[in-house]
Amino acid sequence: MATAVADEVRTTLRAPGYGHPAWREIPEEAAPCRVCLDAIQPGREALIGFTYDPFQLTGDPSLPGPVFVHERHCEPYTGSGTYPARLGRSGLLLNCYREGRQLVRARRIDHADAEDALGELLALPEVDYIHVRSATAGCYLCTALPG
Ligand SMILES: [Zn+2]
Structure with missing residues (x-):
């Protein structure tokens, strides 16, 4: 955000x-x-x-x-990996979108598999960005972009 x-x-x-x-x-x-x-x-x-x-x-x-x-001001995440390991331990829902908000894939994964799964999905030509959500609460966590 x-x-x-x-x-x-x-x-x-x-x-x-x-x-x-x-x-x-x-x-x-x-x-x-x-x-x-x-x-x-x-x-x-x-x-x-x-x-x-x-x-x-x-x-x-x-x-x-x-x-x-x-509540306090904080600096935006700038880590080099596609997914910050510190962002929770629960399962994740990866909603993969093409430009224009077309949902092209969705995958539920374990937190430990996030880096590999995001890399694999972001490499697909039909995926422009991924919304990472908590698989338990369903709430939006972050957006993963290629590169
Ligand atoms: Zn913060």
């Missing part, structure tokens, strides 16, 4: 594009921040939760859901 989007929510406490109230809490379990893709530390750091549509920037039909970011 773009830092500017998160910073706007941190300031307004409103969901971007929706205006629904965002909320602040100190989580009891680690929650993945959608900006830095690191864990929001339970009992120690505050999060902002809000409704987010990962298709918002492309103008494609929306698929909103709840996400969390650090």
Whole structure:
């Protein structure tokens, strides 16, 4: 998620594009921040939760859901791999899209297989980007792009 989007929510406490109230809490379990893709530390750091549509920037039909970011400003993930190993341990749902929001494949995987699966799927000519979602909660985690 773009830092500017998160910073706007941190300031307004409103969901971007929706205006629904965002909320602040100190989580009891680690929650993945959608900006830095690191864990929001339970009992120690505050999060902002809000409704987010990962298709918002492309103008494609929306698929909103709840996400969390650090309450404090944080820097966007810039790791070199396609998938940050620190982003949780649960199963993942990989929704593979072609430009224009055409869902061309979906695969459910174990967290440990993320790097290999993303590399394999992003190499397919029909896949332009992948939305990574939690296989348990269903919520959007991040977008994986080729290269
Ligand atoms: Zn963060």
